[in-house]
Amino acid sequence: MSRLGAGSVLAVLVVASVALAPLLTPYDPIAPNYRNLYALPSLAHPLGTDGLGRDVLARSLAGGRVSLGVAISATLLASLLGASLGTVATGIGGAADTVLARLFDAVLAFPGFLLVLLVVTILGGGALQTVLAMGVAGAPLYFRLARAYTRAELTTDYALAGTALGATRRRLLWRHALPNFVGSLWVQAASTAASFLLIEASLSYLGLGVPLPTPSWGNVLQDARSYLTQQPWAAVGPGLFLAAASLAFQFLSDGLRDRLDRRA
Amino acid sequence: MGRYLLTQALSFVITLWAVLTLVFVAVRALPGDAATVLGGLDTSTAQVGALRRSLGLERSLARQYVAYWGELAQGNLGLSLRDQRPVTRILLERLPVTASLAGLAFVTSLMLGVGLGLMAGLRPGGTVDRFSLLLTTVGLALPEFWFGFLLILLFAVRLRWFPVVGLPTQGAVLNDLWALVLPAFTLALPRAAQIARLTRARVLDELHADYVRTARGKGAMVAGVARHVAANALPGILPLLALELGGLLTGTIVVEQVFGLPGLGLAILDAIGARDYPVVQGITILAVTIYVSVNWLADLTQLLADPRLRVA
Numbered sequence: 001m002s003r004l005g006a007g008s009v010l011a012v013l014v015v016a017s018v019a020l021a022p023l024l025t026p027y028d029p030i031a032p033n034y035r036n037l038y039a040l041p042s043l044a045h046p047l048g049t050d051g052l053g054r055d056v057l058a059r060s061l062a063g064g065r066v067s068l069g070v071a072i073s074a075t076l077l078a079s080l081l082g083a084s085l086g087t088v089a090t091g092i093g094g095a096a097d098t099v100l101a102r103l104f105d106a107v108l109a110f111p112g113f114l115l116v117l118l119v120v121t122i123l124g125g126g127a128l129q130t131v132l133a134m135g136v137a138g139a140p141l142y143f144r145l146a147r148a149y150t151r152a153e154l155t156t157d158y159a160l161a162g163t164a165l166g167a168t169r170r171r172l173l174w175r176h177a178l179p180n181f182v183g184s185l186w187v188q189a190a191s192t193a194a195s196f197l198l199i200e201a202s203l204s205y206l207g208l209g210v211p212l213p214t215p216s217w218g219n220v221l222q223d224a225r226s227y228l229t230q231q232p233w234a235a236v237g238p239g240l241f242l243a244a245a246s247l248a249f250q251f252l253s254d255g256l257r258d259r260l261d262r263r264a
Numbered sequence: 265m266g267r268y269l270l271t272q273a274l275s276f277v278i279t280l281w282a283v284l285t286l287v288f289v290a291v292r293a294l295p296g297d298a299a300t301v302l303g304g305l306d307t308s309t310a311q312v313g314a315l316r317r318s319l320g321l322e323r324s325l326a327r328q329y330v331a332y333w334g335e336l337a338q339g340n341l342g343l344s345l346r347d348q349r350p351v352t353r354i355l356l357e358r359l360p361v362t363a364s365l366a367g368l369a370f371v372t373s374l375m376l377g378v379g380l381g382l383m384a385g386l387r388p389g390g391t392v393d394r395f396s397l398l399l400t401t402v403g404l405a406l407p408e409f410w411f412g413f414l415l416i417l418l419f420a421v422r423l424r425w426f427p428v429v430g431l432p433t434q435g436a437v438l439n440d441l442w443a444l445v446l447p448a449f450t451l452a453l454p455r456a457a458q459i460a461r462l463t464r465a466r467v468l469d470e471l472h473a474d475y476v477r478t479a480r481g482k483g484a485m486v487a488g489v490a491r492h493v494a495a496n497a498l499p500g501i502l503p504l505l506a507l508e509l510g511g512l513l514t515g516t517i518v519v520e521q522v523f524g525l526p527g528l529g530l531a532i533l534d535a536i537g538a539r540d541y542p543v544v545q546g547i548t549i550l551a552v553t554i555y556v557s558v559n560w561l562a563d564l565t566q567l568l569a570d571p572r573l574r575v576a
Contacts, residue, residue: 106282111555114514114548121536122293194405201407202518206533221410225522232417239410247405 004255007190010248014241018064027055029062030213038231048233050224056237059220063238066216067204068245070127070134071196077135079189082142089143090150091173101147104140112137116199120208127216130209134196145188149181183260190253194246201242217242268567276560283552288332291545292325341546346538351546354531359550362520362527365444366512369451373508376456378498381463385497386490388468396460403457412450412522419446447523451516455508462504466497499569506562510555 017024027045033053041048047056082104089097107115119133153159154177162172197217203209204218205225212219217238224235316322320331335342341351380400384393419425470476470493479489517529524530528547535543 102282106279106286109279109283109552109556109559110286111511111514111551113511113517114551117517117532117536118290118294118544118548122290122295124295198407202409205409206518206521208536217407221407221413225413228413228417229421232413235410235413235417239407239413242407242410243405246407247401250401250405 002255002258003251004259007248007251007253007255010244011252014064014245014248015068018061018068018241021058021061021065025055025058025061027058029054029058029215038227041233047237048231050231050234051227056234059215059234060217060238060241063215063217063220064241064245066127066210066214067197067200067218067242070130070200070210070216071193074131074134074138074196074200075189075193077131078138078192079142079185081135082139082144083146083185085139086143086146087150087173087178090147090154091169097147100143104143107137108140108144110137113199113202116203117206117208120203125208125211127210127214130200130203134199138192138196141192142185142188145185146181149184150177153177153180183256187253187257187260190249190256194249194253197242197246197249269564272560272564276556279560280553280556283556284336284549285329287545287548287552288329291541291548292328294539294541294544336549341549342542344535344543345540346543351542354543355528355546355550358526358528358531361525362513362516362529364441365448365451365516365520365525365527366509368441368444368448369455369516370509370512372448372452373455373459374505376452377459378463378501380456381460381501382467382490382494382497384460385464385467385471386486386493388464393464396464400457400460403453404461406454408450408454409518409522411453412447412519415446415450416523443523444525447516447519447525450519450522451512455512459501459504459508462501463497466500467493470497499566502562502566502569503559506559510558513554514551 031054033049036045036049036053037051039045039049039053045055045057047060050056050059085100089100115137116133119136120129123129123132150173154172159172159176162176163169167176200209200216201218201221204216205222207219207222209218210216212223220238221235221242224231224238228235313322320328323331339352341355343349344351344354380392380396384390384396387393473496476489476493479492513528514532516525516527517533519525520527520529521533528551532544532547535541535547
C-alpha cells in the first residue's frame with residue numbers, strides 16, 4: 001500500500017475511534033472507580049484500568065479528542081497565519097516585507113520547544129493557550145515558504161503574460177500564484193500536525209499544556225507515569241494511540257509530497 | 265569570501281541581538297510579578313514595594329532593557345529569587361549533567377543516523393534500507409517521553425540493568441555515565457531517524473551524478489564509490505546536525521523530567537513552577553545563545569566543506 005493510502009487509513013481509524021468513543025466504550029474517562037484499580041486487560045477493559053480504576057481505553061479515546069483538536073487547530077492557525085502574511089508581505093513588498101521577514105527570522109532563530117514552553121507559561125495552561133503558543137511558534141515556517149513560493153511564481157512566464165494582459169498584482173497573487181503552491185503547504189501542514197501532536201503531549205505531560213482533569217494524551221501519560229511500575233498498561237494504551245496518530249500524519253505528509261510536490 | 269564572512273558575522277550579531285531581546289520581552293511578560301511571588305500572600309504592600317525596588321522592577325521597561333544588556337555584557341545573570349544564589353553558579357552546577365546527556369545523545373544519533381543513512385542510500389531497496397525505513401518511521405512517530413517509559417519498564421524495572429530514575433551516586437562518574445545511557449538513547453532515536461532520512465536522500469541524489477557513472481564505468485568497487493559519494497553528500501547534512509546539537513540543550517527538558525536527571529531542563533521547569541524568573545531567563549539566554557552560535561558555525565563549516573556554496 002502506498003504511504004498516502006496507509007496514512008489515510010490510519011488517520012481515519014484514529015479519528016473515527018476518537019470521535020465515536022461513547023459507542024466503543026461505556027466507561028466514564030474521568031470518574032474514579034476505586035473497586036477496580038490496576039485491572040489487567042480483559043474483555044470488559046481491553047487496555048486495563050489505571051490507578052483510580054478508570055478504563056484506560058476510555059481515557060485514551062477522550063484524551064485523543066483534546067489532543068487531536070489542539071494539534072489540528074494549531075496547525076491551521078500556524079499555516080493560515082504564516083502563509084497569508086507571507087503572501088501579503090510579498091505582494092506589498094518594500095519595508096513592510098523586510099520588517100516582517102526579519103521578525104519571523106528572529107522567532108525561527110529560537111529553539112522551537114523552548115519558545116512554545118515560554119509562550120504557554122506566559123499565557124497560562126489550557127487547550128486554547130496551547131493552540132495559540134504552537135500557532136505562533138509554527139507560523140514563521142509558513143511565512144518563509146509562502147514568501148519563497150510567491151516570489152518564484154511571480155517570476156514565471158505566465159505571471160509576466162498575466163501582467164501584460166492587465167492582471168493586477170493582487171489577482172496574480174491570490175488567483176494564480178497561491179493555487180500553484182498550496183499543495184506544498186498541505187505537505188508541510190501534515191508534517192506540522194504530526195510534530196504538534198508530540199509537542200502538545202510533551203507540554204501536557206510536563207503539566208504546562210492542557211490541565212487535568214480534562215484528559216489529553218500528554219496529561220493521561222503524566223498521570224500514568226506515577227504508577228508506571230504497578231500498571232504499565234495505563235502508559236502503553238494512550239502512547240500507542242498517540243504514536244498511531246503521529247504516524248498517520250507523517251505518512252500523509254510523505255504521501256502527499258510524492259503526489260503533489262512539483263519538486264519531487 | 266572575506267566580504268561574505270563579514271556579512272555572516274553581522275547577521276550573527278543581529279540575530280543574537282533579536283533573540284536576546286525576545287527573551288527580555290518574554291520573561292517580562294511571564295505572569296505574576298516576581299516580587300509578589302517572592303513575598304507570599306501575607307507581605308505588606310510596603311514590603312513588596314521595597315522588594316520591587318531592590319529587584320529593579322519599578323524602573324521603566326526601557327531602563328530595565330538597558331540594565332539587561334549592561335549586566336549581560338558583564339556576564340551577570342542576577343540572583344535566584346528562591347535562594348539568592350547567583351544564576352551563573354546554578355547554570356554551572358546544572359550544565360555538566362545536561363551537556364554530558366546532550367553530548368552522548370548527539371554522538372549516538374550521529375553514528376546511528378549517518379551509518380544507517382549511508383548504508384541505506386548506497387543500496388536502496390536492500391535489507392538495511394528496509395530496516396532503516398522501519399526504524400526512522402518509528403523513531404519519528406514515537407513521543408520521546410513515552411519511548412523513555414518503555415525503556416525504563418524493560419531495562420530498569422524488568423531487567424534491572426539501569427537505575428529507574430536519577431543519578432545513582434554523586435561523584436562516581438562511571439555510574440553516572442551508565443545512568444545516562446537510557447535517557448541518551450531516548451533522545452538519540454528521533455534525531456538519528458531524521459539524520460538517517462536526510463543522509464539517505466543526499467546519497468541517493470549523488471548516486472545519479474555523472475561522476476558516479478564514470479567511476480563505475482572505470483570499474484570502481486562499491487567502497488570506492490561510497491567514499492566519493494560520502495564526501496559530496498555529508499556536507500549537506502551539516503545544517504540538520506547543527507539544529508539537532510543546538511536544540512539538544514533545551515531538547516533534554518522532557519527526558520530529564522522522565523528520568524529525574526538534575527540538569528538544566530529540570531532546573532528551568534522548577535524555576536517556572538516557582539516563578540523564579542531570573543533562573544528562567546538565565547537558562548533561556550544560555551540555551552538560545554548556544555543554539556544561534558551552533559547554527560551559525562554550521563553555516564560557516566558548510567561553506568568551508570562545500571566550495572560550491574561560496575559563490576553567493
